[in-house]
Structure formats: structure tokens, C-alpha cells
Amino acid sequence: MRSEILYPGAFPMVRVELAAGEQIKAESGAMVGASPTIDVESKMEGGFLGALSRKLLTGEKFFFQTLRAGRGPGEVLLAPTVPGEIVILELDGVNEYMVQKDGFLAGADTISIESKMQSFTRGLMGGEGFFILKIGGKGTLILNSFGAIHRIDLKPDQEYIVDNSHMVAWSATTSYNIERASSGWMASFTSGEGFVCRFRGPGVVYIQSRNPGGFGAWIRQFIPVSE
Amino acid sequence: MSSSPNALCFGYELPASGAPCLVRFGGQGLTVTFASESMAGRSEEVPFTALSVSVGGLDHDQLVLKWIGDRGERALYLKDADLIRSFRRSAPEQLHVPFERAAELARLVRRRRRMVWGVVAGVVLALSAGLWRGGDLLVALAVERIPPEWEQKLGESAYKDFLARQDIVREGPAVSAVQEMTRRLVEQIPNNPYKFEVTVVKSDVVNAFALPGGYIVVFTGLMKKATGAEEVAGVLSHELNHVLQRHGLERIVKRLGLVAAASIVFGDQQGLAGLMKQFGVELMTLKFGREQETEADLTGLQLLYQARIDPSGMIGFFERLSEKDEGRMEWLSTHPMSQGRAERLKAELAAMPKLSPVPFTFEWAAVRASLGVSPPAEP
Numbered sequence A: 001m002r003s004e005i006l007y008p009g010a011f012p013m014v015r016v017e018l019a020a021g022e023q024i025k026a027e028s029g030a031m032v033g034a035s036p037t038i039d040v041e042s043k044m045e046g047g048f049l050g051a052l053s054r055k056l057l058t059g060e061k062f063f064f065q066t067l068r069a070g071r072g073p074g075e076v077l078l079a080p081t082v083p084g085e086i087v088i089l090e091l092d093g094v095n096e097y098m099v100q101k102d103g104f105l106a107g108a109d110t111i112s113i114e115s116k117m118q119s120f121t122r123g124l125m126g127g128e129g130f131f132i133l134k135i136g137g138k139g140t141l142i143l144n145s146f147g148a149i150h151r152i153d154l155k156p157d158q159e160y161i162v163d164n165s166h167m168v169a170w171s172a173t174t175s176y177n178i179e180r181a182s183s184g185w186m187a188s189f190t191s192g193e194g195f196v197c198r199f200r201g202p203g204v205v206y207i208q209s210r211n212p213g214g215f216g217a218w219i220r221q222f223i224p225v226s227e
Numbered sequence B: 001m002s003s004s005p006n007a008l009c010f011g012y013e014l015p016a017s018g019a020p021c022l023v024r025f026g027g028q029g030l031t032v033t034f035a036s037e038s039m040a041g042r043s044e045e046v047p048f049t050a051l052s053v054s055v056g057g058l059d060h061d062q063l064v065l066k067w068i069g070d071r072g073e074r075a076l077y078l079k080d081a082d083l084i085r086s087f088r089r090s091a092p093e094q095l096h097v098p099f100e101r102a103a104e105l106a107r108l109v110r111r112r113r114r115m116v117w118g119v120v121a122g123v124v125l126a127l128s129a130g131l132w133r134g135g136d137l138l139v140a141l142a143v144e145r146i147p148p149e150w151e152q153k154l155g156e157s158a159y160k161d162f163l164a165r166q167d168i169v170r171e172g173p174a175v176s177a178v179q180e181m182t183r184r185l186v187e188q189i190p191n192n193p194y195k196f197e198v199t200v201v202k203s204d205v206v207n208a209f210a211l212p213g214g215y216i217v218v219f220t221g222l223m224k225k226a227t228g229a230e231e232v233a234g235v236l237s238h239e240l241n242h243v244l245q246r247h248g249l250e251r252i253v254k255r256l257g258l259v260a261a262a263s264i265v266f267g268d269q270q271g272l273a274g275l276m277k278q279f280g281v282e283l284m285t286l287k288f289g290r291e292q293e294t295e296a297d298l299t300g301l302q303l304l305y306q307a308r309i310d311p312s313g314m315i316g317f318f319e320r321l322s323e324k325d326e327g328r329m330e331w332l333s334t335h336p337m338s339q340g341r342a343e344r345l346k347a348e349l350a351a352m353p354k355l356s357p358v359p360f361t362f363e364w365a366a367v368r369a370s371l372g373v374s375p376p377a378e379p
Helices: A049-059 A120-125 A183-192 A213-221 B081-090 B093-134 B137-146 B148-163 B173-186 B220-225 B231-243 B247-266 B270-284 B291-307 B312-323 B329-336 B339-350 B363-370
Strands: A002-006 A013-018 A023-027 A030-035 A039-043 A064-068 A072-079 A086-094 A096-100 A104-108 A111-117 A132-144 A149-154 A159-163 A167-171 A175-180 A195-200 A203-208 B006-011 B019-025 B030-033 B043-047 B052-058 B064-068 B071-080 B197-201 B208-211 B215-219
Touching: A002 A086, A002 A120, A013 A023, A013 A086, A013 A104, A023 A072, A030 A064, A064 B071, A086 A149, A086 B208, A120 B093, A149 A159, A149 A195, A159 A203, A175 B137, A183 A213, B006 B197, B006 B291, B019 B071, B052 B093, B064 B081, B064 B247, B137 B247, B148 B173, B148 B197, B148 B208, B148 B215, B148 B220, B148 B247, B173 B220, B173 B231, B173 B363, B197 B220, B208 B231, B215 B231, B220 B231, B220 B363, B231 B247, B231 B291, B247 B291, B291 B312, B291 B339, B312 B339
Parallel strands: B197 B215
Antiparallel strands: A002 A013, A013 A072, A023 A064, A023 A104, A030 A072, A039 A064, A086 A132, A096 A132, A096 A167, A104 A132, A111 A132, A149 A203, A159 A195, A167 A203, A175 A195, B006 B019, B006 B071, B019 B030, B030 B043, B052 B064, B064 B071, B208 B215
């Protein structure tokens, strides 16, 4: 499996080359095009109950697609739904990433994906819901974001503060606490930064340069209201 | 297998995401062998005496070993259970205390998280249960605020939906008989806010049901089974009282409360909308609760009495239906019959002053004949 980002920027696409017999999993609906040697299958990762819990709890799609080069080598084109960058990570079998529910685009068949319950405070205030994806194993992982992806490297005990709705993925070796952005409740809400996450290294945090919820709120004012 | 990396090493000149490495514990300390291509084969030896032990990671579930090496501070993150056990076996005594403290902290975090979720689950369950059981007062309050017109609209759409798929008996002795029964019963209801509408549907199903707003359906199967008009009138009276006591609405409000709570918990508004839609369908199969059945029985009995229709027909019919299990006794599946229920009605009737019933203007035998039941079916 070899992957390459085409048209980097706001509207990128990933080309994944598969050797005969190789397969990848992708978010359902992510496929844009493929060689005729590629077979598309829906697969419920983690069995029916696993898939159901992922659908109900994380809001992530019920099925992942499996794209298999069953009849010879070929290539697949994948793209996310929202405008925004794509990043390719190589998982080494030791590193694990926590990924917010919309961040997963595709991955090698050898990576593992599970829904994980967050702590109550993080789930309530963190902005990515009570359940997130924990992705580990060995192989390529392709993430997408809303806006550009920015990578923050944290050395041991180094801290960084991120607005809660800008998180895409972070290594499992980091930890974070939810905090109010400013002292005093009033200031917290009036500053527009209700809650923030204080990350603590070591590890890597991927953030997105746009906030999907904020964008939704902004665009809502232009949508004509019927009646 | 032993050469695949089992830990992540962090340090000043190492990648921020951690350098995958192979950690082995020996008698004096540990050996870190880096696995990445750029550092392949490089290894560092660290004596146990240089190590400090703590926990780290998102869920405080990784063992963190730190030391100051030649190249500055190093941190090693271990999460593999076998590796952590191996550390515990080979570590000297002075590291046992900090190790146990770290393990205790990890357990504490896990326990606290479980406890918080337990409390949250408990509160959600208690709220749902409260809404379902103890919330009767709340439901009654909510139901009181819903105007009969709203109820009528809800019932009407379900009623029309249902009738569109049925074979309706539009005229004839059966229809006029049912209309006469309904008229006599409805006349006795003071301040009746409903416009009752009764439809006879051709079907062998032994059943009748009431929708919110005063829409009642009687199947010909029920009429065929009844040996006297009073028996059908008894069932009608029972169904009318489900409407008058707004039982259907109570069920819907209760159900909505639970669904809304569940939807909020799971954050699934689409599910909520879908379930709301389903209520139209569910109105048909709406089962009433035991208390609601008893209430409809008793008020039904009183209504029959006021309309001067012999209530013993109702009781006898209920008993007969519960004894025989022939054909499709669907009225029983939605109105579970117990001997206690009939006994209760008998006792209630015995306590009332003797009644001189006023007969109906139609011949029941003629009504049944019009439905295709041959006359010798008399008991």
C-alpha cells in the first residue's frame, strides 16, 4: 500500500496504490474512483454490535468500506466530505492515536479501530462527544480535517492549550484537562472560548484550523427560513 | 518477535510522537534499543538507580520511566502489560514503593471514572424510571394541558390511515345497531368534549379499539361472537371510557418522555423524529396499562348502568372470551383478561341497586344474520 496526497490544500484527494490481494478500510462514501480491479465491500468493523455502538455512540458511520484489490493491483481515490486537509500517518505498532469521530478517512487493514468512552468531563465539555476512536496497530492511517491540519509537537511535560472544537487527533501518550478559557464564567462565555483543552506532552496533537460547529452557526444565518 | 518495538521513548532530540524502541529489563537496569531506521541499532543502558517511576498517558494507564541521560531528559512510556510485569519482577526494592504508588494512581483514576459513569448511568436510569413509574402525576398534568382538538387530530390521522386499508361496513343492521348503542351510551356522558365516531370493519378479528379523540373501531368478528347486543354494548362502553379517561394520550406522553430522555442521552435527534413518526402506527397497537383497564372496566360498567343496558352481558362476555381460546381472540391480547377482573365487576354490580334494563329497538339475531351467522347459534 502506497499513498499520496493529490491537490494539497482545501480540496485534496488521496491516491492509494494497492498490490494484488491488499485491502484498506475507508469511511463509507469516501471513495471517489478506483481501478476496475478494486472490489468494494461494506464491513462492520468489530462485528454487528461494535458497529452499532460506533454508530449510536460516536455518530461515526455504521459501516466502513473495505476496498480490496482482489483481481490484481490497482489504485483508489479517496476524499473526505468537508473541505480540508488530509494527513497521512504511519503507525508503528506502539503509537496509538485518539481520533475525534469525523477525523478518520481511511487506513490500512492492519490498523485497529475501536470506540472508546471518554471520561465524563471530557465527554461533556470536550466537544467531541462521549466516544472517540482509538486507532492503533501497524500501518498507514489517513486523517482528514475541516480546514488545514496543524501539528503540535509536545516534549515531556510541555503544555499547550487548544480550543475544544479544533481537535482532530492526539497521541495516547498525551493527556488533557478541560478548563474554562478565562477566569470567571461570564468572561468564559463572552470571549467565545467557552472551554479549552490543556494538553500535556509528550506526544503529538493534530488540530484543525476551522471549527465545524462555528462554521455551521455562521452559515445558518444565510439559510432562508421557510414559512 | 522479540525485536518488534514495545515502548515509546521521548527525549530532546527524538521525534515528538516518540521513538519506537525495544525495552528489556536485566538485573542491573534496562536496555533501550531504538527501532526506527534513522537510529537503527542504537541502544542505551540505564541503571535502575537512575529511574523515576510515574503514570501518564490520556487515561493514566501507561507506566512512565524517566531518567537524565547523556542527551538530556528521557521518558519511556510502557503500556504493554507483560513488559510492565517484567519491570516489576526485575526492579530493585527501592523502586517498589514508587511503582505501587503509580499503580495505585492508575487504579484510582480507573475507579473514579467507573464511579462517575456509574453515577451518571444511575441518574439517567432513575430519571427514566421516575418518568415511567412515579411520573404519573407529571403525565396527568401534561395530559391536562393538551386540548381535545389536538387529541382529535392525532386520533383522526391514525384512524383514517387504518380505515384506508380496511373493508368498512357502511350500512345495514350491524351499523345501525352499533350507532344506537353508541347514542344511548354517549347521551349519559356529562360535558362530553368528544364527537364519538364508531366504524364497523369487516374482519374475523374478535376485537374493538379506541383511538384518542373518540374514534372507535368494532370488528364484525366481535359482533359475530356476541350472543346478545348487551355484550357488544359492554365492550363499546369499555372502549368509550378509554377515550374519556384519555388513556391513549397518557400512554403517548409517558412514552415520549422516555424516548426524549434516551435521545438526549444518545444525542440522536434524528432518532427522536423517527420515533415520533412511529407513534401514528403505534396508536393501533397501543396497550393500556392494568390500572387503565380496571378504570375503563369500572367506569364502563357505570356508563352501561346509567344508559340502562344490562351490564351482566358485559361481564358474561368477558368471561366467555377468557375461557375459550378459539379463533383470533385479539381483544384478549390487548385486554388481558383475568378471573379477578370479572369478579371485581361482579362485586361492583352487586353493590348497585337493581336495574330494570331498557331493551334495544333492534333484534340482535337479525343483526347477526346480516353478518352471516345462522340463527341456531343461540346458547
